[in-house]
Amino acid sequence: MIKKNLFNICFTLVFFGLFSFIIFSYYEDIARALYNHDVFPTDETFEIEACQQWTNSTRNFDMAPDNKAENVTVLMYHRIIEDEEIDDIHLEEDGELVSTVLLKSQFEEQMQLLKKEGYTTLTLKELEQYINNDLDVPKKSLVLTFDDGFKDNAMEVAPILRKLDFNAVSFVITAAVHKYDYPFKAGEFQYFSVDDIHNSCDVFEFESHTYNFHKRMEDNTPYLTGKSDEKVKEDLENSLFNLDGKRQAFASPYGAYDEENIQLFKDLGFSMAFTVNPDVVYPGTPMYEIPRKEVFPDDTMEDFKEKIGLH
Numbered sequence: 001m002i003k004k005n006l007f008n009i010c011f012t013l014v015f016f017g018l019f020s021f022i023i024f025s026y027y028e029d030i031a032r033a034l035y036n037h038d039v040f041p042t043d044e045t046f047e048i049e050a051c052q053q054w055t056n057s058t059r060n061f062d063m064a065p066d067n068k069a070e071n072v073t074v075l076m077y078h079r080i081i082e083d084e085e086i087d088d089i090h091l092e093e094d095g096e097l098v099s100t101v102l103l104k105s106q107f108e109e110q111m112q113l114l115k116k117e118g119y120t121t122l123t124l125k126e127l128e129q130y131i132n133n134d135l136d137v138p139k140k141s142l143v144l145t146f147d148d149g150f151k152d153n154a155m156e157v158a159p160i161l162r163k164l165d166f167n168a169v170s171f172v173i174t175a176a177v178h179k180y181d182y183p184f185k186a187g188e189f190q191y192f193s194v195d196d197i198h199n200s201c202d203v204f205e206f207e208s209h210t211y212n213f214h215k216r217m218e219d220n221t222p223y224l225t226g227k228s229d230e231k232v233k234e235d236l237e238n239s240l241f242n243l244d245g246k247r248q249a250f251a252s253p254y255g256a257y258d259e260e261n262i263q264l265f266k267d268l269g270f271s272m273a274f275t276v277n278p279d280v281v282y283p284g285t286p287m288y289e290i291p292r293k294e295v296f297p298d299d300t301m302e303d304f305k306e307k308i309g310l311h
């Protein structure tokens with residue numbers, strides 16, 4: 001009898017010991033798996049209103065008449081990964097970087113060039129006024145944009161931009177944002193946590209890249225052009241709610257949009273919308289079809305200079 005009880009106690013202890021050990025060892029992974037399956041609630045906000053200070057204010061650029069920009073380039077990036085952290089997830093089958101991933105060293109070199117050449121990074125409000133012919137901006141003006149809202153933007157990009165006194169735009173898939181913070185692992189697809197947004201809102205202005213419609217239908221049609229107008233409207237309204245009702249800008253996933261979408265952007269009160277059409281922006285450029293030039297990992301510095309119109 002005593003033996004049997006002892007056996008039971010030992011068995012229970014070993015069982016709980018093992019159980020605790022497993023939970024303890026995999027705590028991070030378990031927690032991350034739980035968070036990753038969550039979507040950000042539609043009835044909560046990132047509470048970013050207070051920290052996006054430049055959204056409505058514009059600078060008065062004091063400059064010589066011959067230094068006025070004839071056009072402005074908007075650049076588009078996705079992920080920036082530390083060179084040593086490059087993993088299988090960032091590579092194509094042939095070993096080349098996937099088109100949305102740039103090495104941090106490459107990105108830093110590009111930003112250093114912009115600084116050295118005296119570039120100004122415009123806010124969206126300044127770009128809007130430039131397009132409306134209400135604001136002159138210097139020749140060497142750019143808008144930097146980052147799509148999807150990857151955590152590496154907060155961890156790697158923000159410190160670089162902050163150091164150089166540059167600002168940028170982050171187009172966020174708001175459903176992908178995590179309510180709770182979690183450790184950064186470059187080798188995974190991780191999106192902003194709310195803390196990441198708060199910690200980098202001195203650098204980024206956060207705008208909509210849909211709530212949860214960064215997806216394609218079975219026949220490959222992007223949700224934005226494939227789903228009903230009501231469904232698209234509902235999705236974009238959710239993203240606007242998450243973003244504290246800010247209605248400055250929208251960027252279409254995959255650059256896909258149609259006439260109905262443009263009408264919807266206007267109806268929802270967005271001031272501007274961006275495409276992935278690689279062109280420059282002029283005063284008078286259609287406000288809901290603003291072109292952007294994507295920067296690719298195989299761009300040389302010469303390609304980059306060409307993209308920004310630096311000769």
Ligand SMILES: [Zn+2]
Nearest residue numbers: 147148253254
């Ligand atoms: Zn995207």
